[in-house]
Amino acid sequence: MASAANLVNLERVSKSYGVRVLLDDVSLGVGQGERIGVVGRNGDGKTTLLRLVLGLEEPDTGRISRARGLLVGHLQQRDALADTHTVREAVLANRSDHEWAADPRTREVVEVLLAGVSLDRAVQGLSGGERRRCSLAALLLGHHDLLVLDEPTNHLDVEAVAWLADHLAKRPSALLVVTHDRWFLDAVCQQTWEVHDGTVDTYEGGYAAFVLAKAERQRQAAASEVRRQNLVRKELAWLRRGPPARTSKPKFRIDAANALIEDVPPPRDRLELQRFAAQRLGKDVLDVEDVDLVRGERTLLSHATWRLGPGDRVGIVGVNGAGKTSVLGLLSGELAPSAGRVRQGRTVALQHLTQHVDDLDPEARVLPTIESIRRVTRTADGEISASSMLERFGFTGDRLTARVGDLSGGERRRFQLLRLLLTEPNVLLLDEPTNDLDIETLNVLEDFLDGWPGTLVVVSHDRYFLERVTDEVRALLGDGQVSMLPRGVEQYLEHRAEALRREDEALRVQQAADTAAAADAASLPGAARPRAGSAQERAARKTIARIDRQLARIAEQQAELDTLLATHADDYERLAELSASLGDLAADRDRLESEWLEAAELLDD
Template sequence: MSNLLNLEKVSKSYGVRPLLTDVSLGVGAGERIGIVGRNGDGKSTLLRIMTGEEPVDAGRVSRERGLLVGFLRQSDDFADTHTVREVVLRGMADHEWAADARLREIVDVLLAGVDLDRSVAGLSGGERRRCGLAALLLGEHDLIILDEPTNHLDVEAVAWLAAHLAARPSALVVVTHDRWFLDAVCQQTWEVHDGVVDAYEGGYAAFVLAKAERQRQAAASEVRRQNLVRKELAWLRRGAPARTSKPKFRIDAANQLIEDVPPPRDRLELQRFATQRLGKDVIDVEDVDFARGERVLLDHATWRLGPGDRVGIVGVNGAGKSSVLGLLAGELAPQHGKVRHGRTVVLQHLSQQVGFEDPEARVLATVESIRRVTKTADGEITATSMLERFGFTGDKLTARLGDLSGGERRRFQLLRLLLTEPNVLLLDEPTNDLDIETLNVLEDFLDGWPGTLVVVSHDRYFLERVTDSVWALLGDGQISMLPRGVDEYLERRSSEQQVARNERAASRDEVEQVPRPRDEVATHASKPDQRGVAQAPKAKPGSAEERTARKALARLDKQLERLAAREAELTEAIAAAATDPERLTELAAELAEVHEEKEAAELEWLEAAEVLE
């Protein structure tokens, strides 16, 4: 495996703070590497150094000659005067990208519902993100570098992106807090912390096990060192002629490391506390109709939330997930029906908007004004200790709220909400701008929290980690329970899309089979087709050419049926194997082959059909 890029003893500082110190690492051809670490520890800086956008203070960065690097930044640099077609397709005509199955899939998935001739200036943040990702993936690169690519993508798009990247031959370096994505795509994990970069084999799950084992070994080494020091001191004091033997320590395997760890939370115990605090009735949605503009989101929908329920909501962007949270919170009113709250409900709603009433207020003072001592599963802790758990230490304790970064604002918003001790929590995309360490803290807090929880999130790992059931908005006006969770949601979406494709294909066939006047047929035959190639001459009735063309159509119809069925099977298999990177790679490669074969068969079918017109 050839090395594409190398960092040799690289150091980088901002002011007096060192982000990287004597870091040496490399990226080989075809490697897929995930980068994790706390916000502000230098992940994005490392990416910019790798691409050459950021100079180093010391050390050397070398790249293979002629290396083609694609870089997705956290913010795009699109010119607002350009259209989506210009910034994404770079002037390619429709028939150029539509004729290539790989390019067509990228455009169909990432730009679904986006008008290609629309100005970039009018796009939402999520649409701009999809445009940037599509523009990058349409190109050919030896090395793809992505900075938070899953931001603003829904669960379905994240699953597609994971399968697509796993099937590409390009090397990949990605910074993301999406732990499911790391497991599905990456073969190695780099952790950036305290100026160094530690490398681990495997995705996020393997990284957690390996890190825990390293920490266990380090703790054992520290215990051994302290024991030796104590014995050395004792020997020096009594002047003994010999030292005692060293203790022996057994290194456990990773599976032994966690075999005695209890489940994250005791559901029965939490439900008992929730029932005591909340009572029997929490939130009842009864026969509700709700629409935004002309779009009907709920149609005579009924849904009940009980004490201790931990619910995740999924759906495509625009399905109405945030609106449902607004209804549950009482911030939005239905056009018909009722949303009832129990008498003991104390509800807090975390929206996607991050703002403060007083930007001049200080972090610690604001927290202490809400509550100085907070009850947790481990007992009571002070406001300062709670702030430290959420990453606010040192001078951050006295920082102005208006000076906090996006991630820090999100953390503070969450903390302030939890300090009010609600018994019903509605969280709308709570993982936005949070690093993995903060997510672990939040998950740990929620493990011991006994209230009713409703979460809307594109972060599949977080959703499955903190909730017990998954419900979906599938566009039918109802809130549907999915017994098998996100996997079932992806399968349903895949089936719906396949049905829609079949209906479009049937509609095209009906149009093509409508007989046209002879003069129109003659005119059409004299013109080149959309690909700029003169059409095949028409066969005479009863001729050998006609018989051959009919046989070809019958054969191709069966072949296309078989390929469509295989395509559906592979799509379902990819959704089911989302946590198995090796299997995912195999399936994605086979799906790409099926797409190519299907494209060739469709072109051959069209040529045969032209002969019979």
């Protein structure tokens, strides 16, 4: 019998697709208030498990029971928003501003997730990231006994991910979440389920606890998979360097797990890698000298100077739209500076992983394509064949001979990344490399980068990956510089919180001044009324400020599309897509400019 505290119970559940068994005789339960993270390789059954819990699919055998009257909220990877609705209708059920703003919980969700998005804008014109934020906001504004989230951190920046983790940790709802964001798992989850080989193993704690417990289980079982063991050990060595709180909660023998890594060196020898990097690269790698970078009407960099040396490993953070992708384009030479210069060393062999996967030939086959680049690759463990390298990145069996066009989004990302690494670059620029990658593939990538003696620049919202593979964090803070943060992401979040606090304080001071001025004017004998009420003027100023931000973002997007138009000049299908996107942006710009003029008239009357 299911416990009275259980919301959902799976009893001896099995599920197959064709000859492939995803779940085999699995028994699990989700209790009230429990927060559970689900991990495993792409394709091993994580999403299927979620769909069974939700009742969207039925098991082949076994039984699934749910508490009576259970209210379940579901965030899918693809949103279900109606294009004909406005954001206000889709997220706020058409509530007016004074209605939703009066509730502190609703106001916080809207201000964080919908920052910069007009509530009266049509859903049809939103970008993929904006639609994702709208879906998440609509879900969090509801009241549920159980939240089931599939990759909730997609399209969120580091700041928004930190807010979401804190928000979910405070909610009374039970939580079942699939995510590759390991920092998020640590911050939110009390249990971890690992889906693999038709089974689901359960662990107490978040990701750090999961890694420690898994290593202990493998030690007790005398696991024979040497390479897998080494990956887990290196991950443990990394976790051991982290905050003590990471290892304070697991309910198992931590001493035994620590004994497993007693003689394991740090994940990488930074000085040794820099020595090798210096031999391959020489002293000069990339020098940004007194550079201005302007995109549309926005100045992203102003008199910025930055030197990247051999073996440097740098992460770049900043809010969405701060210009992180543009900075990578500047370093790669794809974008020219508006002033100043970017110098590249003579021995530099640079590769740039963008966020786009449309540069792959859909008719090409996986293994022949990789072998055409390099049949044998040198790694920290020695030479390895192309097929073995593909296996490390999750391509086995019929996937080795599959057409690239038949690969899933995650497989295409893995293939794109592997193809880039096999060219043996000595400078890597990675733009959101963790998109669509499962945790096991991330471990493989991190292991590869541990022994890679080159210069690395990473833009990522995956805080764990950023801290794991880089030694230095720099931020775009809106001051035109690439600022170094000695304390990394934590310092960046502190800076952003302080900046937002100062903005709020300045707004309160302005509002107080407006109120005082209105009172003084009203007290004068025969004084005329203010041309527009102070509340109306404040609303107009806020509208203008909001529209200015949106117009700046549109200008940046238009500049990026213009660059892509030049890049894909011979691809007529792609040109048509880009032209359509430019048309949508132009329509949004015209609408916003009309709103701006209407607000400005209120101040000029």
